[in-house]
Amino acid sequence: MVPILAPEQSATHDVTNQAPPLTPYDASDDAALLEGLRREGAGWAEEDVRRLGRLAGGEEAQLWGEQANRHEPELRTHDRYGNRIDEVEFHPSWHRLMGVAVAEGLAASPWADDRSGAHVARTAGGLVWGHTEAGHGCPTSMTYAAVPALRRQPELAAVYEPLLVSRVYDPGLRVPGEKRGLLAGMGMTEKQGGSDVRTNTTVAAPTAEPGVFTLRGHKWFTSAPMCDVFLVLAQAPGGLSCFLVPRILPDGTRNTFRIQRLKDKLGNRSNASSEPEFDNTVAWLVGPEGQGVKTIIEMVNCTRLDCVMMSATLMRKTLVEAGHHTKHRGAFGALLIDQPLMRNVLADLALESEAATTLTLRLAGAADRSIRGDAQETAFRRIATAVGKYWVTKRGPAFTAEALECLGGNGYVEESGMPRHYREAPLLSIWEGSGNVNALDVLRALGRAPDTGEALFAELALAHGADARLDAAVLRLKDQLSDPDGAETGARRLVELMALALQGSLLVRHAPAPVADAFCATRLGGDWGHAFGTLPASADLDAILNRALPEAG
Structure with a gap:
């Protein structure tokens, strides 16, 4: 049989007058950024910022940012056997972005750096690494911010801070003390109050163990639910207080952290934002009871x-x-x-x-x-x-x-x-x-x-x-x-x-x-x-x- 040949296709146009891809480029090639870095006392970090800027503007890192947003996180409430697991699955590119961010000190590591300008260096790093995508900046930001609050409870800080300031990204729900690095999230707002956290209705009941409470309630906008620990506001007998809630308890069991759903957001799609429910959830008091806002x-x-x-x-x-x-x-x-x-x-x-x-x-x-x-x-x-x-x-x-x-x-x-x-x-x-x-x-x-x-x-x-x-x-x-x-x-x-x-x-x-x-x-x-x-x-x-x-x- 003689094959039937399709008629020759002729081009209707040539692709002209289109900009070539921007990548690779140097995200740190910014005079205002580099001058500010030196002026604010972190000139010693310039070489690292420049290196990170070149990485951020590279084809691979830009692709990670695109993929992490195209393949959005997915909620898995139960495993195949019906066990409640409340886990969120992310595209591998999310984990690659997170790995670089943590390794480059964009989470909590400045708190362990005695050099003057360490927090400036972190901010400059964020200014360049953020050229990849914004969503993964949420868990690194919350981890950074959790350390000074946690320090109001020194015995808890002694346990968790060394892992929060780690430059090792170690995803997955396991006993915090068995991991090489931790991430922290926050659970502050509730549906009835939003920014008015004093109207929170989540209740914290004291247990027989000093400083240990159980929480019952619902949070409205808790991002990055796969973090290892969360700082949460709840109403204790002494008033609105701050608590540390680990996803996995020290004995290896899962703390009650039921993710009801992920938010369908306008943007920030790579980052999972959730509505967790607490029901007899174990929590440790951070700071004095009744001083949650101050904490x-x-x-x-x-x-x-x-x-x-x-x-x-x-x-x-x-x-x-x-x-x-x-x-x-x-x-x-x-x-x-x-x-x-x-x-x-x-x-x-x-x-x-x-x-x-x-x-x-x-x-x-x-x-x-x-x-x-x-x-x-x-x-x-x-x-x-x-x-x-x-x-x-x-x-x-x-x-x-x-x-x-x-x-x-x-x-x-x-x-x-x-x-x-x-x-x-x-x-x-x-x-x-x-x-x-x-x-x-x-x-x-x-x-x-x-x-x-x-x-x-x-x-x-x-x-x-x-x-x-x-x-x-x-x-x-x-x-x-x-x-x-x-x-x-x-x-x-x-x-x-x-x-x-x-x-x-x-x-x-x-x-x-x-x-x-x-x-x-x-x-x-x-x-x-x-x-x-x-x-x-x-x-x-x-x-x-x-x-x-x-x-x-």
């Missing part, structure tokens, strides 16, 4: 810093993607990067990104020095972290949307990765307290600890006289603070001005003149429109872009 305050400071860091990371990642695309894509007779209006958009995004990165590293420096006993930095950290959490995470969604638009239709398809970043951005303004919660927390800090306001203005004073627009903004800020009427209603406006003044102060002191001048002219001086890409004619776009995107300059 977790230090933990909140740590996770809020990570929210700022993750938002700054998303900004930088999407800016790099936009810059790369516009360098290779042509329209109307010229490359996009050479079009004046596109250069304005990219330069405006670059200003926002540098301001976010610089503030992130300043907050990390404050955390490092606060942990080492600096009272002035402790006061500054208390207010500035809440200010930064409010503002930087609020800017994230608008920023990622604009960066996506730089790619046009190509940015709207899943294969580009930009939709994943866009969906991720809103989470960070919700996690660890929404915008209102953080704005009101700033007012609370000012009212209860006046030294926080003094520390903020001392920081702003370091740039006094360097830019008239910044000086005027600081005066406006003082005027607003002097009028307590309507403080709560206007809390967002107040905190926004605090954030912009603080970013402006940092840039005036540390960034090149074209960056600082354009930021102050627009964010503080009012010479700005309501969208990115409205920098004034006086802005030195070339200098801003040469600094932020050397290949696009």
Whole structure:
């Protein structure tokens, strides 16, 4: 039989005018990041940060991030025999991402590092490794934040801290003492209260053993349920208290931790977020009974810093993607990067990104020095972290949307990765307290600890006289603070001005003149429109872009 040959297929087009893959690239090739790392006392970590940045921008690590989000975690409530197991299965790429993150010190290892700047180095590492994907940053952040809370119960810290600070990722539910490294999660919010944790209804009943309780209740948003231990809030006889809940008890039996379901979230899809139920669940008291909120305050400071860091990371990642695309894509007779209006958009995004990165590293420096006993930095950290959490995470969604638009239709398809970043951005303004919660927390800090306001203005004073627009903004800020009427209603406006003044102060002191001048002219001086890409004619776009995107300059 003679085969029937299909007619020859002729190509209808050639693939032209498309940007090549961005990978491999160096996620640490960021002047603002490296300068901040050195300035905040962690220059000794630069070689490691650069190495991690190259790994993060490599084809393999970028593929891990894509796969971990495409193959989402799956809940297994029972084994084949009907035994309750409450386990979540992850794609191997999730475990690879986690393995690198833990090994590179992005979890709790800075607490075991006596070097000045250890917490800054961790934040810088997160700023580059976050270019892979954001979801696995949740368990590393919670593990980092759990250590200072756990230290309020020294006998528990002696058992668990050495394993929490380990650089070994050891997944799987086993007796904690038999593992080489542990991860910690948190169970704070409940369906009826959310951020208002004082309304929690989970009950903690004391047992005959001192410090040991049993919990009964339901948590509403507990991420990373495969962590080894959890810090949980519950109502004890003495009031709202903090407890340590291990998934596996010391005798090897499974603690009651029934995962009712995984959340079907807008973004952060690689990370499992769950609703666990406690029923006679064994827990150990952490800190004094009735002081649960006070116990977790230090933990909140740590996770809020990570929210700022993750938002700054998303900004930088999407800016790099936009810059790369516009360098290779042509329209109307010229490359996009050479079009004046596109250069304005990219330069405006670059200003926002540098301001976010610089503030992130300043907050990390404050955390490092606060942990080492600096009272002035402790006061500054208390207010500035809440200010930064409010503002930087609020800017994230608008920023990622604009960066996506730089790619046009190509940015709207899943294969580009930009939709994943866009969906991720809103989470960070919700996690660890929404915008209102953080704005009101700033007012609370000012009212209860006046030294926080003094520390903020001392920081702003370091740039006094360097830019008239910044000086005027600081005066406006003082005027607003002097009028307590309507403080709560206007809390967002107040905190926004605090954030912009603080970013402006940092840039005036540390960034090149074209960056600082354009930021102050627009964010503080009012010479700005309501969208990115409205920098004034006086802005030195070339200098801003040469600094932020050397290949696009």
